[in-house]
């Protein structure tokens with residue numbers, strides 16, 4: 246039997262911050278604001294994975310009021326989340342995710358992001374799909390105020 250989980254995250258764009266998407270730093274004049282590195286795509290994947298395993302959400306596991314997670318590398322958090330999922334006997338089937346970002350274009354970085362996430366998850370890149378869309382110049386994404394991400398993770402049940 247398989248189980249699916251959904252994840253959503255968004256972060257505000259701000260000056261003086263790095264733009265880290267799926268563990269890959271993208272050169273841009275604005276970055277994402279947050280307690281950790283604010284890697285919106287990785288956060289959505291973590292939430293989807295925790296959701297599929299019935300383990301709550303990222304905020305419970307890595308609270309943003311805790312000093313130890315300040316500027317945390319979110320791929321490191323993904324590895325921790327994966328560990329607790331594998332420990333319970335689940336196995337990762339696939340990840341699919343969509344990044345909603347007006348600019349810059351994600352296409353030149355997509356292969357690197359896919360590889361980085363697949364590496365962290367210990368699976369072949371073909372099990373991790375990364376898509377991108379814009380906000381069509383409407384809403385907070387379209388106005389360039391922030392970036393959002395959606396993810397779905399499928400796991401096989403222990404047994």
Ligand SMILES: [Zn+2]
Pocket residue numbers: 254255256279283284285288
């Ligand atoms: Zn986040």
